[in-house]
Amino acid sequence: MSLGFSRAKTARAAAVALPDAVPAVLEPQQIANVAASIELIPVALALVGPGDGGVVIAAANSAFRQAGLGADGDGSPMVEQLGERIAAFLASDKEREEFSWEYGAAVDCRYFRVMAARRSAQSSHCFVTLTDHTGELRTERNLRREMMTDSLTGLPNRAAFSERLEERIAAGEDTARYAVLIVDLDRFSRVNACLGSMAGDELLITVARRLKGALRAVDVLARTGGDEFGILLTLEQSGAEADQVAHRIEQALATPFRLSDFEIRVACSIGIAFGSDDVEDPEDLIRHAQFAVKRSKTSGHAEHYQTRAFDAARTQFGIETELRRAIENGALRLSFQPICDLASGRIVSFESLARWTSESGQEYSPTEFIPVAEESGLIVPLGRWALDEAARTLRAWDVRAGGGCGVRFAVNLSAIQLHRDDIAPAVESALTAHQLAGSRFTLELTESALIADPARVSDMMHALKQLGTTLAMDDFGTGYSNLAYLQKLPIDVLKIDRSFVTGMLADRDKIAIVRAILSLAQALGMDTTAEGIETNELAQTLAALGCTYGQGYVYAKPLEADAAYDFLMASNS
Secondary structure, X not given: OOOEEOOOOOOOOOOEEOOOOOOOOOOHXXXXXXXXXXXXXXXXXXXXXXXXXXXXXEEEOHHHHHOOOOOOOOOOHHHHHHHHHHHHHHHXXXXXXXXXXXXXXXXXXXXXXXXXXOOOOOOOOEEEEEEEOHHHHHHHHHHHHHHOEOOOOOOEXXXXXXXXXXXXXXXXXXXXXXXXXXXXXXXXXXXXXXXXXXXXXXXHHHHHHHHHHHOOOOOEEEEOOOOEEEEEEEOOOOOHHHHHHHHHHHHXXXXXXXXXXXXXXXXXXXXXXXXXXXXXXXXXXXHHHHHHHHHHHHHOOOEEOOHHHHHHHHHHHHHXXXXXXXXXXXXXXXXXXEEEEOOOOOEEEEEXXXXXXXXXXXXXXXXHHHHHHHHHOOHHHHHXXXXXXXXXXXXXXXXXXXXXXXXXXXXXXXXXXXXXXXXXXXXXXXXXXXXXXXXXXXXXXXXXXXXXXXXXXXHHHHHHHHOOOEEEEEEEOOOOOOHHHHHHOXXXXXXXXXXXXXXXXXXXXXXXXXXXXXXXXXXXXXXXXXXXXXXXXXXXXHHHHOOOEEEOOXXXXXXEHHHHHHHHHHHHO
């Protein structure tokens, strides 16, 4: 009996090439011949046929027996576990069938790829080959485990966390039954930078251990970033459980960490996002929790994800996109609000204010787009545009007036702009380009601009003074007032914030504050400008108290360039 076999070790290649004609029922001699032939096959192979009440192994090669799959007689685990399936195959009209089989306990479980094959549907026997894939599967699972595990803490990593969350979402569970918490460590970068990466790693391991202790067995803890941990929380009763867990985490991290010779307390910011029918992508839910973390850093306590806040952030991205395009295309404009000398009533200056109408016709106020510009870095090109546009407009007014219009322009400088841009050269460039003296510009900056880097701001202010510009402290009294700064810095004007001026006549406390600011400015040799003047009575009172300049709706609202020039000519004529 001539048989041909493939010696490859894959399941499909291990199929036996059966004789051209196989009797419906094999005779004993034929079985003996097959038994002798299949000994040449290097993979486990057995000839299986019908027996009493099921199937029996008619012949098996040595590879089959060495694999512990039984001998030619009874007691084969293959027959015990796969007998019914093989019998069903023999009773069918199939000529080949493949499937997987796991054999053994969990610890020493073995994995086989099984193929049952015969020459024709009329054959009473079939060959069964079993290719052992245990090594491959274990290697694959070990690699997958390593890929899904954070090597430092031993916790699931971001990919594994996302996969577990995806399984939860795909299972169609009640979305009110789970939540995602993101825990972000504060000051971790400082620990890493000051104490070294070894101390940072030690801190992360200890934090992971404490977080694990604050959770239940049903909750999933993962390290989702450098100093960020994710928690898939099972809610058994209500969403309040998430806040309770967040509180336990804060308490667990409240005890100082011992690192080298230091005891360091590391606080955390926690964002919570609850399962929702509207969220099908696990990354969206994680992103929602991370968004809540940003709010937590500001508030100082755990925060829930709020759709309105997220929508507002998306709106800001939209504003950023349109604003960048508007700056590039020169689509912004300046409006001008007059500043009057309270003693003479003459207009001495105009504060230039950025205004923007989008391509869709929507008018954005500075309180909407300036914070976006500061956060995105667009404040630098926006600030440079404002300086140049103000200088260009002032020069145009001088030309129209036949030599000089007699006023200065005030331009606001953002605190972010001061720290990100080299302001003095930018101001000098604008003045030079439009042939203006530095005395024609008043540059207004807020107290907050002095806090982050006082030395750098001081150098910048002295450089601006060398250009001949006037420097004004805007919104004085509302920030971090430091009298030492007023004494050391070359400040010419204090602008009294409108919050002190509005309603001043009916509030003794406001009058006392304004009187104190005016006395301070007089003692330091500075002029003063009161913002938010809305009545002549208030203007007269401020003048009597010694305030130098006034600004507000009693004089005019912010005007477009041409209207502001006409107003100047009419008022000072």
